[in-house]
Amino acid sequence: MASSGILLVDKPGGMTSHDVVARVRRAFGTRKVGHAGTLDPMATGLLVIGIEGATRLLTYIVGADKTYLATIRLGSATTTDDAEGETITQADPSALTAVTETAIATGIKALTGSISQVPSAVSAIKVDGRRAYDRVRAGEEVELAARQVTVSRFDVLAARREEGLVDVDVVVDCSSGTYIRALARDLGDALGVGGHLTGLRRTRVGGFDVADAVGLDQLAAAQPLSPAAAAARTMPVLEVTPEEARDLRHGKRLHGQADRLTSSEVAALDPDGVLIGVIEARGNDIKSAMNMPEVQ
Structure with a gap:
């Protein structure tokens, strides 16, 4: 196995x-x-x-929060909000003269923090059992509901200007469920020239x-x-005694021990450093929220 x-x-x-x-x-x-x-x-x-x-x-x-590196192309919009889609609007080159560094910074600032975002139609969200991006690429119209997301960092790394377009390299720290394609689309819309994504790389989860x-x-x-090493990168860790490990594995509570927890979800490790599971407070007690199989 x-x-x-x-x-x-x-x-x-x-x-x-x-x-x-x-x-x-x-x-x-x-x-x-x-x-x-x-x-x-x-x-x-x-x-x-x-x-x-x-x-x-x-x-x-x-x-978990995530970090992305992306390239946003300002000056055209596509059906998929990325380079794989068909171009639906192309800005006049003269319109791009208004897309200054200051204008880009202002547009990005408005898309930073807690924002309401309509996900890109080309996303993995399921609509009636099928991925939205499958429906879009099959020629269907897809409308997704807005959601609250948090963009904690949205910084410009570099910008390149060519005739008829501006490419902006950015780094984004964001909450789970944030769509970078939607940020590209919305930045282009705010600047009045359209925008789409030409590159996307996730660097952190x-x-x-x-x-x-x-x-x-x-x-x-x-x-x-x-599992123990992975859990330690995800949540605080609590080392427990052999007796406590046995009780947690058997579904028993550790009575009156809740003040040992430093977070709502904590990884419990036995004396050998093996992950028992994820534990949580229940009143004044500690109980297992998820137990790992004993053979890991």
Whole structure:
């Protein structure tokens, strides 16, 4: 049986997240593989993959903040809000003279902080059981509801101006559920020239960084993070005694121990450093919210 763990994979462009999961399943000889957050086919970068029992940790990773590097092209809008779509508007080159550094900074400031965002139609959100991007690419009209997201950093790294367009390289720190395509679209709309994404790379998911990820050609020799190591990057850790570990594994509460917890979700480790599971307070007690399989 494949060992349980969290594998960090650097997804190449042109593949779906499901394609990567299929490759990991073959490499590790198990069907029990999942991921913590889809990357669309055009995007590259970090996929957090759970293998065997560690798939239980994905629930706690999927909602983590994320970091992206992106290139926004100002001057045209597309049907998919990225370079794979058909151009639907093209700004007159004279209109781009108003797209100054100051104007771009003002537009970005309005898209920073807690904002209401309508996700790009080309997203992994399911509409009546099908991914929105599948419906759009099949020629269907898709309307998605606005949602509150947080963009904590939206910084310009570089800008290049050519005739008829301005390419802006940015770095974005954001809450889970934020769509960078939508930021590109909305920035272009705010500047009156249209905008779409020409490049997108996810570099961080919570405590996991793409610098630690492996490429698909390295899967055969890849060593996943242990569940304990992965949990420690995701939440605070509490070391428990052998007796407490046994009780937690058997579903018993640790009575009157809630003040030992420093967060709403804490990883419990036994004296051997093995992850027991995720624990939480229930009144004055500690109880298990999720138990890991004892064989990891």
